[in-house]
Structure formats: C-alpha cells, structure tokens
Amino acid sequence: MRKETDVIIVGAGPAGIGVALAFEKLPGIKYAILESHQVGESFRRWPAQTRFITPSFHSNPFGLADLNAVSEFSSPAIFAGAEHLSGEQYANYLLFIARQHALPVVSGCRVQQVTPVKEGGFVLTSEQGELHTRFLVWATGEYQFPELAPFPGAQWCCHYAQVPGWQRFEAPDYTVIGGYESGIDAAVNLIKLGRRVRLLTRKSTWDPLGPYDPSLSLSPYSRERLYAAVDTGRLDIVFGADIVQVETRRAGGYRIHAADGRYWDDAQAPILGTGFRKGGGAQQIAELWQWTAEGRIALTDNDESTVVPGLFLAGPQVRHHDRIYCFIYKFRQRFGVIGLSIGQRLGLDTEALESGSGAWGPFGNSDCCEGCQC
Numbered sequence: 053m054r055k056e057t058d059v060i061i062v063g064a065g066p067a068g069i070g071v072a073l074a075f076e077k078l079p080g081i082k083y084a085i086l087e088s089h090q091v092g093e094s095f096r097r098w099p100a101q102t103r104f105i106t107p108s109f110h111s112n113p114f115g116l117a118d119l120n121a122v123s124e125f126s127s128p129a130i131f132a133g134a135e136h137l138s139g140e141q142y143a144n145y146l147l148f149i150a151r152q153h154a155l156p157v158v159s160g161c162r163v164q165q166v167t168p169v170k171e172g173g174f175v176l177t178s179e180q181g182e183l184h185t186r187f188l189v190w191a192t193g194e195y196q197f198p199e200l201a202p203f204p205g206a207q208w209c210c211h212y213a214q215v216p217g218w219q220r221f222e223a224p225d226y227t228v229i230g231g232y233e234s235g236i237d238a239a240v241n242l243i244k245l246g247r248r249v250r251l252l253t254r255k256s257t258w259d260p261l262g263p264y265d266p267s268l269s270l271s272p273y274s275r276e277r278l279y280a281a282v283d284t285g286r287l288d289i290v291f292g293a294d295i296v297q298v299e300t301r302r303a304g305g306y307r308i309h310a311a312d313g314r315y316w317d318d319a320q321a322p323i324l325g326t327g328f329r330k331g332g333g334a335q336q337i338a339e340l341w342q343w344t345a346e347g348r349i350a351l352t353d354n355d356e357s358t359v360v361p362g363l364f365l366a367g368p369q370v371r372h373h374d375r376i377y378c379f380i381y382k383f384r385q386r387f388g389v390i391g392l393s394i395g396q397r398l399g400l401d402t403e404a405l406e407s408g409s410g411a412w413g414p415f416g417n418s419d420c421c422e423g424c425q426c
C-alpha cells in the first residue's frame with residue numbers, strides 16, 4: 053500500500069518538535085516526524101560537561117516564554133530544575149513534550165533520499181521503505197554534521213562534536229583551535245579539570261564593543277567562564293591565529309601552522325572548535341536548495357526552498373538578510389510561519405496560528421505550564 057501523508061518533518065530536535073507543535077494547531081493535518089535516532093539525539097551527543105549558554109527561566113505566565121522552550125507553555129527550567137541545562141536534560145525535555153502531545157515521531161528512521169515529484173510533493177526513501185508527502189520540512193540541524201576538514205591535516209585533530217566528555221583528556225596540556233562558543237567551552241572545561249590550554253583564535257569574540265547579536269559574540273555565560281579560566285593562569289590565548297595546516301611530527305606530536313608563518317607544537321592532537329558544515333544537515337539534500345556565494349541557503353519569506361516548492365527549512369541554518377536564527381529562541385519564531393504557509397495551502401483552518409501573538413502562536417497568560425507541577 054502506498055504510504056502517503058500531507059507533511060513529513062525530518063528530524064526530531066527542537067526545530068522538528070517545534071514545527072510539529074505548530075501543526076498541532078491545524079485541525080485535520082496528517083503528518084509524521086522521521087528521526088534517524090531518537091528525539092533530541094544531538095543533545096544526547098553533547099560533551100557531558102556542556103551546558104546551555106542561553107539561560108532558562110519560567111517567565112511564561114507573564115508572556116515571555118522560557119528562552120529555550122519549543123512550546124509557548126512549557127519551560128525547560130521547570131522541567132529540569134536548572135537554569136543552564138545539560139544536553140541530556142534538554143533531550144529529555146524534548147522527549148517529554150513529544151510524549152505529552154502524542155506527536156507522531158518515528159524513531160530510528162533515517163531519510164536517505166528525497167526525490168521531488170513533477171506533479172508536486174516528494175518521495176522519501178528511508179530505512180522503513182518509501183513515503184510520499186505533499187510537503188517536507190527539513191529540520192536536521194548542524195551538530196551531527198561537523199566540518200571535519202577546515203584545513204589540511206584536520207584529520208589528526210579531534211572535533212568538539214566527537215567528544216563525549218572532557219574527563220578522558222588526561223594529558224597536562226592541550227591546544228584548542230577556535231575562539232567562539234565551542235572552542236571556549238572546550239577550553240574552560242579542560243581548565244576546570246586542571247589542564248593547561250593554548251587557545252588559538254583569529255579574533256576576540258568577547259570584545260565589549262563587538263556586535264550585539266549573540267549569534268556573533270560570545271554569550272555572557274561563556275564570558276564569565278572564560279574570565280575565570282584566564283584567572284587560573286593556565287589559559288594562554290593567542291590572537292590572530294588563522295590556522296591553515298596541522299601536520300604530524302617525526303619526533304611525535306603535532307605542528308600547527310598559522311597563515312602568518314607562526315607555528316605551535318603539541319604532543320596531543322589539537323581540539324577543533326571550528327564549527328559545522330555550511331548548511332549542516334541540509335547538505336544531505338544539497339541539490340534541492342539554492343546556495344548563496346557565502347554557502348548559505350536562499351529561502352523565501354516563508355522559509356521555503358527557492359528552487360523546490362513545498363520544501364521548508366527549520367532550525368539554526370535559517371537566515372534572512374542579516375537575521376541569523378541560530379538559537380532556539382530565534383528559530384522558534386519561524387515555526388508558525390511554516391505551519392501557516394502549509395496549513396493555508398492544504399486548505400485547513402489556520403485560525404489558531406493566525407490569532408497568535410507573533411508568528412510563534414498564542415502564548416502567555418496561561419494558568420499552568422507543561423512540565424511543571426503547578
């Protein structure tokens with residue numbers, strides 16, 4: 053029997069779960085969420101010591117939803133009893149929300165191929181056979197798609213996204229490449245464990261006169277931790293270090309080369325805090341997007357592919373001009389936009405999404421919240 057539905061969401065991270073919650077406001081919609089592993093998988097893969105940099109606080113009843121919530125009424129702060137959640141705590145929060153709303157998540161189902169159909173819609177090939185859908189929401193994130201080759205010799209290094217925890221890094225000294233959130237997080241966690249760290253960075257992302265957008269400058273949470281790490285005297289920060297190569301040395305260890313001719317030797321493999329592949333998981337269906345010269349994905353105002361109608365992008369890769377939606381509190385603003393666009397084209401009642409406060413949908417003034425005992 054041909055398996056057919058209105059919409060398929062690929063990925064059950066905060067983007068996929070959040071878009072599904074927008075769909076829950078569209079009576080009669082038929083959809084499924086396909087997830088290659090389990091709900092919140094990327095967060096379960098974070099290093100054990102990593103914490104959310106955006107704080108969680110239960111401000112929902114006063115109309116300001118918890119910064120990290122994917123639904124207007126839920127609060128990760130209340131769910132986990134924490135202000136800076138671990139990856140596991142947040143994954144469990146997402147799972148709780150998915151179960152509470154009985155979201156149609158199919159776990160362990162990796163989408164291997166997407167073929168647009170001439171008459172409209174898509175055929176998805178997955179481990180569980182072929183599926184047909186009219187609309188497709190691609191919400192596969194970035195974390196599971198690290199940039200493992202930012203320069204020659206990067207294969208000798210250890211990428212942040214490959215680290216289950218820092219306690220296994222038992223040598224006295226390490227070199228970290230990259231001065232934004234993941235590089236700083238690696239450095240401060242190693243310093244906490246008593247190691248010495250050399251941090252190689254092109255520039256300071258914590259300049260008080262730097263950009264105000266938290267997508268471009270280090271979060272206050274990381275700044276505080278960085279200053280404490282500097283105070284230990286065990287963190288050496290090298291600026292202007294544009295790393296172009298890492299090579300192994302005959303005598304053992306590694307040599308790290310910068311563009312200006314400087315180099316540093318280390319007995320341990322350098323740690324990469326150099327980010328993720330341009331477009332992250334959207335690279336899996338690269339030919340279905342239009343890519344800008346900077347390697348970004350061009351989208352319509354409704355977050356739809358400019359080359360394949362019916363295909364939407366949700367998550368941190370979404371950009372509109374100088375607006376970077378890389379945090380949950382940013383990209384959740386787009387869930388309702390996608391829901392509304394698809395709901396209207398399916399001829400469904402979209403009132404619940406339209407009457408909401410902002411694009412995210414109605415929130416605030418709730419007597420109670422999901423995930424709390426009140």
Ligand SMILES: Cc1cc2nc3c(=O)[nH]c(=O)nc-3n(C[C@H](O)[C@H](O)[C@H](O)COP(=O)(O)OP(=O)(O)OC[C@H]3O[C@@H](n4cnc5c(N)ncnc54)[C@H](O)[C@@H]3O)c2cc1C
Pocket residue numbers: 062063064065066067068086087088089090091092093094095098102103104105106120161162163164191192193194195196233234237333336366367368378379380381
């Ligand atoms: C160290 C670190 C700290 C961060 N801290 C914060 C923070 O404090 N606040 C904040 O807002 N953001 C933070 N972020 C960013 C945030 O984690 C991401 O923006 C968020 O995870 C993106 O959500 P997503 O749903 O798009 O992707 P993901 O959470 O990665 O979910 C994508 C899902 O898609 C699945 N998938 C991928 N490919 C397929 C396929 N082919 N078929 C089926 N399923 C597939 C994956 O298994 C995964 O579950 C941080 C990121 C990192 C790395």
